[in-house]
Amino acid sequence: MSVDASERIVNLALYLASARRPVSALEIAAGVAGYPADQNAAAFGRMFERDKDDLRHAGFVIEIDRSDDVERYRVDADATFSDTVELDPLEAVELRAAAAAMLGDPSFPYADDLRLALAKLTAASDVRVRASSAVMPARSADEDPAAQGAAVAELTRAIGARKRASFSYTGAAGRASQRTIEPWGLFARDGRWYLVAHDPAADGTRVFAVSRMAALDVEGARPKTPDFDAPADFDVRAWMLMPFQYGEQSHEATLRLTGPAAHRATALVAGQGTLRRTADGAALWRVPFADETLLARWIAANGPGIEVVAPDSLRDSLTAGLRKVVEQHG
Amino acid sequence: MAESSAAGRARRLLALLPYLREQGLVPLAELAAAVGTDEATVAEDLTVLSLCGGDERDPGQMIGVCVDGDTAEVFADLPALERPVRLTPAEARAVTAALGAIGIDPRSSLLARLAEHAQRDVDPESVARSVRAAFALDSQAAVIAALDVGSELGVVAIIGYASAHSGQESVRRVHPWALHRWRDTWYLVAYCETAGEQRTFRVDRITSVTMTHDPFERPEGLRDASPLPDFETLPRATVVFDEDGPDLNERDWPGATFDRRPDGTVVASVPYVGSGWLARAVASRLGTARVIEPAHLRVAVARAAQRMLDEAAGGAPAGPRV
Numbered sequence: 001m002s003v004d005a006s007e008r009i010v011n012l013a014l015y016l017a018s019a020r021r022p023v024s025a026l027e028i029a030a031g032v033a034g035y036p037a038d039q040n041a042a043a044f045g046r047m048f049e050r051d052k053d054d055l056r057h058a059g060f061v062i063e064i065d066r067s068d069d070v071e072r073y074r075v076d077a078d079a080t081f082s083d084t085v086e087l088d089p090l091e092a093v094e095l096r097a098a099a100a101a102m103l104g105d106p107s108f109p110y111a112d113d114l115r116l117a118l119a120k121l122t123a124a125s126d127v128r129v130r131a132s133s134a135v136m137p138a139r140s141a142d143e144d145p146a147a148q149g150a151a152v153a154e155l156t157r158a159i160g161a162r163k164r165a166s167f168s169y170t171g172a173a174g175r176a177s178q179r180t181i182e183p184w185g186l187f188a189r190d191g192r193w194y195l196v197a198h199d200p201a202a203d204g205t206r207v208f209a210v211s212r213m214a215a216l217d218v219e220g221a222r223p224k225t226p227d228f229d230a231p232a233d234f235d236v237r238a239w240m241l242m243p244f245q246y247g248e249q250s251h252e253a254t255l256r257l258t259g260p261a262a263h264r265a266t267a268l269v270a271g272q273g274t275l276r277r278t279a280d281g282a283a284l285w286r287v288p289f290a291d292e293t294l295l296a297r298w299i300a301a302n303g304p305g306i307e308v309v310a311p312d313s314l315r316d317s318l319t320a321g322l323r324k325v326v327e328q329h330g
Numbered sequence: 331m332a333e334s335s336a337a338g339r340a341r342r343l344l345a346l347l348p349y350l351r352e353q354g355l356v357p358l359a360e361l362a363a364a365v366g367t368d369e370a371t372v373a374e375d376l377t378v379l380s381l382c383g384g385d386e387r388d389p390g391q392m393i394g395v396c397v398d399g400d401t402a403e404v405f406a407d408l409p410a411l412e413r414p415v416r417l418t419p420a421e422a423r424a425v426t427a428a429l430g431a432i433g434i435d436p437r438s439s440l441l442a443r444l445a446e447h448a449q450r451d452v453d454p455e456s457v458a459r460s461v462r463a464a465f466a467l468d469s470q471a472a473v474i475a476a477l478d479v480g481s482e483l484g485v486v487a488i489i490g491y492a493s494a495h496s497g498q499e500s501v502r503r504v505h506p507w508a509l510h511r512w513r514d515t516w517y518l519v520a521y522c523e524t525a526g527e528q529r530t531f532r533v534d535r536i537t538s539v540t541m542t543h544d545p546f547e548r549p550e551g552l553r554d555a556s557p558l559p560d561f562e563t564l565p566r567a568t569v570v571f572d573e574d575g576p577d578l579n580e581r582d583w584p585g586a587t588f589d590r591r592p593d594g595t596v597v598a599s600v601p602y603v604g605s606g607w608l609a610r611a612v613a614s615r616l617g618t619a620r621v622i623e624p625a626h627l628r629v630a631v632a633r634a635a636q637r638m639l640d641e642a643a644g645g646a647p648a649g650p651r652v
Contacts, residue, residue, distance in 0.1 A: 004336070005336035009340035053337075054337040057341065058341045058344050058418070059344075059415040077413075079449060080415060081413035082414055087443075090472065094474070097471075097478050098432045099428060101428075102428040102431055105511075113423065114421070115367075116345050116421055117417050120348075123348035124414035134477065135478055135508075136510045140514070156461060160420075172576070186460070186461045189514065234460070235459045236459060236460055237459075263492060267467035271465055296616055315642065322613065323635075325615075325631060325632070329628045329629070329631045329632035329635070
């Protein structure tokens with residue numbers, strides 16, 4: 001009787017997990033239902049390799065014991081299995097709310113992994129699964145969300161395996177060009193996913209809007225051998241610039257956030273500059289900027305509760321601009 | 331490389347096993363919700379699982395489960411796998427990104443605890459160095475969770491709300507109907523008793539949530555309640571921009587149409603709900619945009635700009651501190 005591949009993988013998991021000692025490939029071929037008795041060693045080897053990879057994707061840490069002539073396999077129980085997870089009721093609701101929003105969001109690239117992670121976490125805790133929630137499926141991206149999600153999932157694998165990716169990219173001017181890049185990081189901002197990548201042809205690091213990519217292709221040859229090295233200290237946050245930060249950031253502003261702006265300060269500053277809470281419940285934000293006019297506009301758009309401490313020229317351009325608005329609308 | 335469908339199914343089958351640990355009856359709906367699929371798929375999965383086990387000649391080593399209608403019956407102890415399997419790095423990344431979307435920081439104690447349940451080399455902070463789906467907002471996740479519970483229990487919530495328009499904080503009694511994430515922002519769609527009508531609130535401006543014991547009635551058809559208005563039915567303002575720019579588009583000005591004139595100016599027709607958002611959007615152009623009509627919106631723009639001037643001059647700070 002032929003056995004479904006998923007059935008064979010489960011059998012292998014149960015066999016390895018219950019083995020009291022490392023087992024050889026020969027023992028596995030004989031003891032796990034699903035490996036055809038009549039296949040040759042090479043065919044068995046390929047099938048077993050694939051099954052081991054699939055088990056690793058499911059979370060099984062499989063070790064190879066080479067202490068004698070024959071390779072033997074065992075599940076590293078401590079690395080594979082865990083104990084129960086303690087969650088307080090509020091945390092459990094946070095987890096469910098995040099799941100309700102993101103599992104239904106076509107632009108969320110990790111829905112399959114999230115589903116399985118939640119299955120594991122709820123099994124390991126006493127959290128009750130609840131089918132319905134007031135949280136609606138999120139619409140984090142507004143331009144072809146499913147295509148952005150699929151491309152980001154693909155690029156995430158490329159980043160993890162350090163494989164080059166190529167795509168046709170339509171720039172702001174509307175011209176398409178072919179790029180082959182080394183992907184380093186991904187971020188989402190205001191409805192769009194962006195890729196930060198090293199572009200060897202341009203000898204520089206570039207930010208690409210994922211929605212402007214077409215025909216994305218990740219290097220498939222030698223999937224387990226990296227094509228490049230990313231900087232060890234890479235942090236994608238450094239590339240999530242605010243509109244007033246593009247260009248040479250030769251100036252620094254100090255802004256005081258009070259009231260509602262202090263309340264949502266961490267979201268407002270989005271990882272840029274340094275944010276320091278002060279004793280009076282306010283926060284001081286020091287942020288480098290390139291374009292003073294755009295920074296003044298940002299302050300006006302995101303206040304009230306954002307006060308310019310320095311530089312004076314920024315305060316002056318903000319107040320001059322606001323006076324003009326009052327005159328024009330008087 | 332994409333996972334094959336057999337591998338995907340195998341992962342789900344293995345994820346189902348912990349739910350079959352104890353003998354007894356389990357509703358298929360519960361299992362389907364646990365692994366995020368539908369009942370028909372779970373029924374198929376369980377049939378496959380019933381054929382799995384250590385040694386097919388020994389029934390005691392097979393997974394003892396069968397499906398009867400909408401219920402699964404577990405009739406034998408599960409062979410092996412009695413402890414939960416840790417999260418893989420990919421699964422930990424998915425959890426970090428999803429929790430990030432509701433505002434939870436990678437360094438939070440929740441993610442630290444979940445990381446203990448992941449494989450050894452998993453660290454949410456280093457995950458977030460290569461993928462960032464959102465930025466944390468300390469209080470937002472707790473507000474979302476509290477409102478979600480309030481909605482589930484069907485009880486009125488009292489929220490503190492810092493208005494973007496005035497900077498003043500108001501206290502409102504609301505019926506939490508639905509929570510939406512649109513682009514980077516979370517919205518609460520609720521009936522506001524204080525205003526006497528349906529309102530949409532930005533969650534990042536909700537400063538506190540307190541649950542009451544007062545029940546509320548939920549209207550029908552709420553799953554369609556959207557934070558976005560129907561632009562066709564809204565009044566429109568005429569706004570002139572001195573010059574064109576990449577931010578003059580329908581994404582940044584939802585529902586707007588733009589008329590680009592030969593002299594370089596752009597005349598926009600912009601739908602609006604209340605005057606607050608549009609007044610601030612125009613004022614923040616700092617003199618490079620003007621509302622032509624309606625007149626009341628011109629007044630709102632002048633007031634918004636004046637309020638910011640007063641604030642810059644050290645005028646009354648915004649509302650009670652949180």
